[in-house]
Amino acid sequence: MTLLRAANVQLSFGSRTVFEGLTVTIEEGERVGLVGVNGSGKTSLMKILAGAARPDTGELQLRRGARVTYLPQEPEFAEGATVASELSVAQGPLREALAAQAELAKKLEASPPEAHEKLMEQLSVLSDRIEQLGGWDTEHHAKTLLDRLGVKDWDRPVAQLSGGLRKRVAIARALLTRPDMLLLDEPTNHLDADTVDWLEEELDKLPGALLLVTHDRYFLDGLVDRIVEIQPGAGVTTYPGNYQAYLEQKLVAQENAEVAQHKRERWIAQEVAWLRRGPEARRTKSKARIERAQKLMAEKGFQRPKVADLRVISAPRLGHTVIESEGLTKAFGERKVLDGVDFRLQRGERVGLVGPNGVGKTTFLRVLLGELPPDSGKLVIGKNTKVAYYDQNRAQLDPEMTVYDAASQGEDWVDLGDQKVALRDYLDDLLFPVPMQRMRVKALSGGERNRLLLARLFLEGANVLVLDEPTNDLDIVTLNVLERLLLDFGGSTLLVTHDRYFLDKVATSIVTFDGNGRVTRYEGNYTMYRQLKEQSDAMAAAEAAKAAPKKAEPASPAPAAPKAAKKPGKLSYKDQRELDGMEAAIEAAETRKAELEAQLADPTIYSKSGKVAEVQKELDAAVAEVDRLYTRWQVLQDLAGTGA
Structure with missing residues (x-):
């Protein structure tokens, strides 16, 4: 049964048409992934489907009584809200159902027997509703969700939380509503890999429909059963199956379209040659053929979608020493973030840093770059090492500057090593056409700002790229471009990201942070790290079991001995x-x-x-x-x- 349908939707911002004639249908219980390049209108469509924005034209139909919950990229909270109050708001329908059930129970006790049957039927419906909304023990469930998401303070004001923790509270709030349809816009941003795994399991249990925008390709693979792709200027295309099936189908569709386009171009060439023969040659030809040829030539043929042409300019060759540390320590008050860390980055390595939020990954990068002084330890930077640093907060971009000025840094030409290219043309290759180049940075989407900053950094001529969460907000097409760029890069890369697919494609080794200041290095990509860690944990558990004293057989009581003072930390x-x-x-x-x-x-x-x-x-x-x-x-x- 159809849950939601948007038909012939059109949306424009000024002279820019985001989409027109767009039609999307979502069935009950369906799991849909929404993909498309940055700027294609994914977030705008989500807002329209959620009722948070109105299209210029079009029709939106939602099944009567259906509840929709929308989680935007940047969640919003009421002023003065606490964690508890936000989750209480999320449980509003459940509280209403519980109150109605209690009222009906009182009415049943006071009513005559002949009215019992009807009231019992109503109670049965309410009981089913309460179970659907999460059951009877709501606060316990809410606290369990928060604990798993790493949010410990139930009564803490939301305004005091970091952006990552606010996102986690918003996720818990959305899950607790148990809607008929859940709309999630980049829910995995700011979540570590273990939490993403857990969220995937939670979403898989939800009975309602799901519409999901995410750059996490493993997340898409595990959850969705249909992919809807927004194609700028061409509406939407639907592909059954998960992300992997979408890739395979799209490749076949593009190959077929290219074959058809080749035939079309060859036919047009024949018709153009015939038309050029002049009136004498065309007298015997039908007028219908002339009209058909003119119509075909006026049609827009197949064109491969443009992708951002990110490039890294040539850089000086790295020396034997790139970046090395020995015994690095760093603490903030009583909290030790780095505790005797030894690290060595070699030429050509691509090292991924992983671990929960707040364990010190960004601090480690800033210490290595000299932005933060270590409390102790030794740090050596090679004399040929030139670093380009991508800050996850994008502080290098001035939101009031135009796109062109933010990219130019005073230069109107880009030196790409073997050629000089006008900055205007280079930005156009990065999917910033001339009208967008005059826009202010603050008007760009998160993914567009990300792409602009990456492009600017890659033009600095660095031989070491230090990238802190570069994958956030990027569309999947641009992620593929960035992967290929890093694989071809001749220097070294330090990379912080929670994108497991990206780490599998790019990383040559993984460094993990345990939260107590210690780090461990694993050779290989993310999947290899998980396998090695599981093996290591299993061996440690086996050693611990072997070392544990075996329970002695019951024996006759020994003579009482003086009681020794109980050692702190030991169980009696x-x-x-x-x-x-x-x-x-x-x-x-x-x-x-x-x-x-x-x-x-x-x-x-x-x-x-x-x-x-x-x-x-x-x-x-x-x-x-x-x-x-x-x-x-x-x-x-x-x-x-x-x-x-």
Whole structure:
């Protein structure tokens, strides 16, 4: 059944037409990936489908009663909002359903028996609605989501959170709404790879439809069952299957289009030659053929889509020493970000830095570049090393400058080594036509600003590229261009990105940060790193199990000995017994909680006077017990870990 349909949509900004005659249909439960080059209108279309923007013309049809949740690239929050208040807003429909269910339960208790059947039917519908919206224990679910997303402070004002944490709160808010259709615009930006894996699993469980814009190609592969591509000036094209299937189908379609275009051009050449023979030669030919030839020549034939022509100009050859560090340390107050880090970047290496947000990746780069002094340690920069640094905040771009002035840096010509090219022409090759070159930087999309900054950096003649989150906001086509450019680059590259596909294509080694100041290096790309890490973790677990003392057989009691003072961080015998049984206790408590929730979901309970209040009271106690057990389990785990 059709959930949403947008028909003949047109949108323009000034003289620029973003799209016209665009039609998109989304079915119930469908998972759709929306792709297209930067500036093709992906975000604009998402806003229109979400009702956050209006098209110039066109029709939007949404199934009656359907709920739509939209997560933009830059989420918005009410002034003074806290984490708790935002998630409470997300659970509005659930709170309303719970309140209606409680009111109906009271009405059932006070009503005569002949009215029970109708009220029971209404309760059954409400119970199904409550289950669909997330169940009875809403706060516990919300806190679990936040904890998995790395947001610890339930009552903290959103304004005090970093951009990455605000994005995570917005993701939790969107997931809690459990809509019929979820629209996500670049949800993986600012998320580390492990969190992206988790988010993919969460989205896979959602019963509603999903429309997704993301540059994360593994994310697309794992979630969507259809790709919709916006083609500037040509509407949309639909490809069944995931991202890999889309690539294969698009390649075949382009090859077929090129064959057809070749035949068309050959036919046009024949017709032009015939038309040039003059009136005498054409007297015997039909007028219809002349009109057909003229019409065919007026049509726009197949053209391969333009891609940004990013280039790196030649740079001095690197010496034996590129960048090396020994024993680097850096702390901010009590928090140690780098702790005795040894690192060596060699000629031709492409090193990917990975780890959760806030573990010190950007700090490490800034220390290596001399922007931050280390607290201790040795840093050596080769005398031939020339660095170009891409800052993830794009601070090098002045938002008030025009695109042309931001790229020129005082020069109207670009020296590409073997040729000099007018800057105006070079920008046109980067998909910034002359009208866009007169625009201010602040009017560009995030992906367009990213592309402009990368182009400017690559013209600096550097032999070491230091790129901090360069893949954010880039469309997939430009990502492919950037991958090829880095693979062909003769210098060295240091790269921070959460894009697993990009790291698999580009990286020659991976450096991970554990959050306690220590780093570990793995040779190979991202997939190889994950395999090596899993093997390392498995070996460490096996060694730990082998080293753990075996439980002794019960023996006759030994003579009492004086009690020694308990060492801090060691579990007592009683605590160890409690920890050993904690898993079973938690499982039992979770089972009891689920049983009580099932009782409340059964409409027949509401015909029994006082039973609802009794079960609800038991459920509140069960939820509290689950929380207590998890908290106690964490405390015992921490104590056991301290003593290890």
